[in-house]
Amino acid sequence: MTRPLLTSALAGMGTTIFAEMSALAVETGAVNLGQGFPDTDGPIEIAQAAADAVLSGRGNQYPPGPGIPELRSAISGHQKRFYGLDVDPETEVLVTAGATEAIAAALLALLEPGDEVIALEPYYDSYAACIAMAGATRVPVTLRAPAFRPDLDALRDAITGRTRLILLNTPHNPTGMVATREELAAIAELAIKHDLLVITDEVYEHLVFDGEHIPIATLPGMRERTVTISSAGKTFSFTGWKIGWVTGTPELVKAVRTAKQFLTYVSGGPFQYAIAAGLALPDAFYADLAAGLHRKRDVLAAGLRAAGFEVFLPQGTYFITTDIAPLGESDGLAFCRRLPYRCGVVAVPNAVFYDHPQAGRTQVRFAFCKRDEVLADAAARLAGLTVTPPGPPAEAG
Numbered sequence: 258m259t260r261p262l263l264t265s266a267l268a269g270m271g272t273t274i275f276a277e278m279s280a281l282a283v284e285t286g287a288v289n290l291g292q293g294f295p296d297t298d299g300p301i302e303i304a305q306a307a308a309d310a311v312l313s314g315r316g317n318q319y320p321p322g323p324g325i326p327e328l329r330s331a332i333s334g335h336q337k338r339f340y341g342l343d344v345d346p347e348t349e350v351l352v353t354a355g356a357t358e359a360i361a362a363a364l365l366a367l368l369e370p371g372d373e374v375i376a377l378e379p380y381y382d383s384y385a386a387c388i389a390m391a392g393a394t395r396v397p398v399t400l401r402a403p404a405f406r407p408d409l410d411a412l413r414d415a416i417t418g419r420t421r422l423i424l425l426n427t428p429h430n431p432t433g434m435v436a437t438r439e440e441l442a443a444i445a446e447l448a449i450k451h452d453l454l455v456i457t458d459e460v461y462e463h464l465v466f467d468g469e470h471i472p473i474a475t476l477p478g479m480r481e482r483t484v485t486i487s488s489a490g491k492t493f494s495f496t497g498w499k500i501g502w503v504t505g506t507p508e509l510v511k512a513v514r515t516a517k518q519f520l521t522y523v524s525g526g527p528f529q530y531a532i533a534a535g536l537a538l539p540d541a542f543y544a545d546l547a548a549g550l551h552r553k554r555d556v557l558a559a560g561l562r563a564a565g566f567e568v569f570l571p572q573g574t575y576f577i578t579t580d581i582a583p584l585g586e587s588d589g590l591a592f593c594r595r596l597p598y599r600c601g602v603v604a605v606p607n608a609v610f611y612d613h614p615q616a617g618r619t620q621v622r623f624a625f626c627k628r629d630e631v632l633a634d635a636a637a638r639l640a641g642l643t644v645t646p647p648g649p650p651a652e653a654g
């Protein structure tokens with residue numbers, strides 16, 4: 258075989274590091290703060306609704322391609338309730354196999370080989386993979402510590418005649434940056450001026466502690482050029498159910514649906530009923546979710562600071578990005594490979610989320626969507642970090 262396989266271009270990306278770090282966590286019995294999933298399930302009434310759907314035979318056979326009407330209506334209601342957006346459940350909503358499929362289907366549908374996509378790096382690893390699978394080129398605009406604000410001049414400079422779309426993620430994984438109205442307005446102005454599409458990944462929309470989540474689709478002139486993606490996984494703490502969705506104009510949603518049809522066609526029938534019920538939960542549910550995670554963020558941040566990390570306090574999401582330079586460390590990947598041996602905690606190096614790994618070389622990400630006792634345990638273990646431990650093998654790093 259003479260031509261390199263596409264997979265060789267994807268192999269170094271984040272997913273491989275999650276597998277490696279999770280295996281290390283199992284091997285060493287470490288507290289796993291690597292991958293972002295909660296260690297408690299979501300509301301019992303949503304779980305019950307899924308069980309009821311299975312047992313009463315709702316959704317056990319292929320659901321409709323765009324998603325069951327109940328869920329599409331609930332998604333439309335959610336967009337109206339939280340953002341004042343009018344979304345037609347018939348033509349402007351598509352249910353997907355998690356946000357991950359929505360991202361893949363949107364990029365495959367909207368990109369042609371040779372197109373350029375501007376994305377804020379560090380980025381969620383599926384972006385780079387899906388842009389590559391669409392035959393397009395990613396053009397990173399780097400978010401820099403300590404605040405990780407979007408560099409609007411760099412974004413402007415990144416636009417060329419081949420730019421097709423801007424891929425946004427707010428609240429942003431892994432930095433926890435939440436884009437402001439002014440930043441979004443500047444991005445919108447560029448998108449309109451250069452006739453670009455925007456795909457916006459808003460899976461952490463309800464996990465905001467400082468600031469406010471603003472969908473870019475709510476800005477003037479943006480509804481018609483924006484594909485908005487979200488997911489039930491983070492909002493309802495059922496990440497394994499993989500119920501996500503896309504909203505946008507009928508034309509854009511139809512394009513995404515055409516690609517989605519040949520990826521999974523449909524998925525998660527009974528879970529769709531359950532998430533429709535979840536989306537009807539009162540505002541207090543959403544407020545409590547954010548308040549609980551806010552507290553967890555502060556607990557882990559305090560533990561990390563006490564252990565000597567520089568902490569970049571996130572405005573939203575499940576994640577805290579830290580800098581390990583104050584610990585005398587210079588390589589996040591090597592540090593993360595040794596950390597379970599040194600103190601029994603697993604984290605992930607942010608470098609894997611960058612095209613320019615140098616930019617994130619000393620950054621390490623910790624997830625705080627864990628039970629209080631797990632976070633307390635992790636903080637206690639991290640406190641022992643400076644103590645020389647009984648031997649990680651030197652080659653482990």
Ligand SMILES: Cc1ncc(COP(=O)(O)O)c(C=O)c1O
Binds near residue numbers: 354358489
């Ligand atoms: C930014 C971002 N987008 C999308 C996803 C995937 O969402 P889902 O589990 O619904 O596919 C994640 C999950 O970690 C994420 O962090």
